[in-house]
Amino acid sequence: MKEDTDPMLDPVIPIGVVAEKVGLSVSAIRKYETEGLIIPHRTPTGRRMYSLEDIERVRAIQHMIQGLGLNMEGIRRLLAMLPCWRLSSLRPRERDACPAFNDTAKPCWMSDSPKCAPEKDKCRICPVYRYGTQHTEHIKRLVFSQTDDEAVRAFRALVDQAGVSEEKK
Numbered sequence: 001m002k003e004d005t006d007p008m009l010d011p012v013i014p015i016g017v018v019a020e021k022v023g024l025s026v027s028a029i030r031k032y033e034t035e036g037l038i039i040p041h042r043t044p045t046g047r048r049m050y051s052l053e054d055i056e057r058v059r060a061i062q063h064m065i066q067g068l069g070l071n072m073e074g075i076r077r078l079l080a081m082l083p084c085w086r087l088s089s090l091r092p093r094e095r096d097a098c099p100a101f102n103d104t105a106k107p108c109w110m111s112d113s114p115k116c117a118p119e120k121d122k123c124r125i126c127p128v129y130r131y132g133t134q135h136t137e138h139i140k141r142l143v144f145s146q147t148d149d150e151a152v153r154a155f156r157a158l159v160d161q162a163g164v165s166e167e168k169k
Contacts (some may be wrong), residue, residue: 009125011041011049015161018050022058029058034145035072037079037133039124053130060133075133079107084128107132 019026032038033048038057040048050058064070070078080103085095095101100108109123123129 008053009051011051014049015048016054018058022062023053024062032061036106037075039109057133076106077133080104082107082128082132084108087128
């Protein structure tokens with residue numbers, strides 16, 4: 001582990017251990033991946049590895065399914081409402097051309113070539129991906145904010161509630 005990295009983000013946990021920790025089967029976690037709800041780290045040999053933050057994400061998804069009664073499609077559509085375009089520095093023309101802005105069926109990290117992260121692996125470090133599932137109860141506030149500044153402030157407040165400092169982002 002590098003000294004300047006956040007230990008919560010280190011991909012050191014294999015899928016079997018994650019399954020055991022959260023009480024799901026390995027196939028259920030793979031299904032979350034197939035459905036686009038999680039993006040596991042991959043070793044050079046293709047093995048899935050997870051971080052502590054990934055485990056929290058899996059737990060949040062599990063809560064949405066078991067505790068709130070949502071299905072995978074419902075979770076995907078809920079996360080698609082996150083206004084990622086408001087948090088990025090896209091110009092209006094770029095935003096309007098972005099697949100993530102125009103797609104209401106899947107979140108930005110599932111879109112083909114999102115303008116904010118042309119390299120898919122960059123989505124893993126994006127605050128929208130990292131904190132979106134942890135704050136689904138506040139999505140309405142983000143979506144219906146009147147201005148981009150209000151949305152950014154609302155999202156940053158949610159991130160602050162999660163106890164995440166700027167240097168961890």
